[in-house]
Amino acid sequence: MLKFDTNIYGNPNNFPVSPDVEKRETLDNGFSAGWAMHFPPLEEYFTDMHCHLLQVKGENYKDTFQKFQTIAETNRVAKQVVVLHLGSEPFHADESLTIDAYKPLFETIANNKNIFAYLYLHYKNPNLSLLKACHQLGIKGVKLHNAPIIEDAAPPEVYESQEWQQCFAYMEANKLPVMWHVTQRFSASTYTGVGPMSYWTKGLQNGITYGNRELLAAFLKIVAQYKGIPFIAAHQLHMSFENLTALFDTYENLYSDTTVSCSIDTYDVVQEPYRRYYKEVFETYKDRLLFGTDNIMSKTSISYADDVYKSHIRFLKQLFLTQETLTKVAWQNAEKLFNL
Numbered sequence: 587m588l589k590f591d592t593n594i595y596g597n598p599n600n601f602p603v604s605p606d607v608e609k610r611e612t613l614d615n616g617f618s619a620g621w622a623m624h625f626p627p628l629e630e631y632f633t634d635m636h637c638h639l640l641q642v643k644g645e646n647y648k649d650t651f652q653k654f655q656t657i658a659e660t661n662r663v664a665k666q667v668v669v670l671h672l673g674s675e676p677f678h679a680d681e682s683l684t685i686d687a688y689k690p691l692f693e694t695i696a697n698n699k700n701i702f703a704y705l706y707l708h709y710k711n712p713n714l715s716l717l718k719a720c721h722q723l724g725i726k727g728v729k730l731h732n733a734p735i736i737e738d739a740a741p742p743e744v745y746e747s748q749e750w751q752q753c754f755a756y757m758e759a760n761k762l763p764v765m766w767h768v769t770q771r772f773s774a775s776t777y778t779g780v781g782p783m784s785y786w787t788k789g790l791q792n793g794i795t796y797g798n799r800e801l802l803a804a805f806l807k808i809v810a811q812y813k814g815i816p817f818i819a820a821h822q823l824h825m826s827f828e829n830l831t832a833l834f835d836t837y838e839n840l841y842s843d844t845t846v847s848c849s850i851d852t853y854d855v856v857q858e859p860y861r862r863y864y865k866e867v868f869e870t871y872k873d874r875l876l877f878g879t880d881n882i883m884s885k886t887s888i889s890y891a892d893d894v895y896k897s898h899i900r901f902l903k904q905l906f907l908t909q910e911t912l913t914k915v916a917w918q919n920a921e922k923l924f925n926l
């Protein structure tokens with residue numbers, strides 16, 4: 587016999603386990619107590635609240651969704667909220683955009699109980715009638731991206747225009763969340779395979795005179811103004827969790843996804859002390875963090891999409907979150923905010 591000595595191995599009470607592990611302690615007079623005692627909490631499934639369908643014109647939507655859902659389901663991702671980049675280019679300001687060409691896409695989404703959509707709006711296209719029409723066709727949120735603002739060296743205050751204010755007022759009245767890519771790293775992110783100064787290089791060529799602090803300030807002004815809109819920051823605003831959680835404390839309608847930085851490769855583990863700190867962050871701000879991956883549904887390989895899911899899920903699983911927190915981050919927060 588080898589006894590499980592808590593003096594040697596540590597106290598299991600400090601590590602969350604699946605609820606059935608606890609049940610076995612007493613069921614059948616404890617016959618199976620300790621069997622599979624290491625099983626951690628299980629998320630049931632994931633809802634990926636940040637993925638993309640690029641250049642959707644002329645695509646066979648049903649095939650794309652089916653292909654992608656198969657990869658997702660293999661990774662226990664049951665539902666996806668997808669950014670629709672309507673128009674000729676993913677980040678093009680298509681001011682003549684009408685929804686007529688996209689009726690089949692919206693119908694496909696409406697008939698797919700596990701796929702939901704954001705409307706992407708270019709900063710030059712605060713199109714209230716398009717927003718209303720897409721809302722009627724079932725979109726669950728709006729995606730804003732500051733890449734074109736940086737590249738055009740446009741002023742970060744563009745969202746204060748009357749047209750944008752009308753759009754935000756509509757989103758607030760209809761409880762439509764906004765997922766917003768606000769800032770951009772200066773450095774490379776070698777680990778995730780991307781180079782330095784994305785967007786900024788072009789912005790500098792166009793004479794940009796401001797940086798991330800100005801973009802953040804303009805964003806936070808809108809967040810403070812529209813308290814009825816849940817604002818979900820993409821990529822943790824490219825800030826540390828120390829700085830991000832300080833913003834959570836100030837702005838109650840601010841959320842963040844887990845895209846990009848909350849990932850770890852198959853052959854890596856999240857090292858101490860980061861793991862312990864991240865666990866505390868997720869447990870403390872369990873209502874403010876949403877599982878998302880920035881996966882790309884079109885123009886991508888199956889192995890890439892699969893890797894993106896595995897690396898993001900692997901990160902979360904390594905934190906050994908409590909059942910309640912894991913459930914909230916994995917799908918519950920998203921389903922509440924987007925009313926899925």
Ligand SMILES: [Zn+2]
Pocket residue numbers: 636638820880
């Ligand atoms: Zn994205």
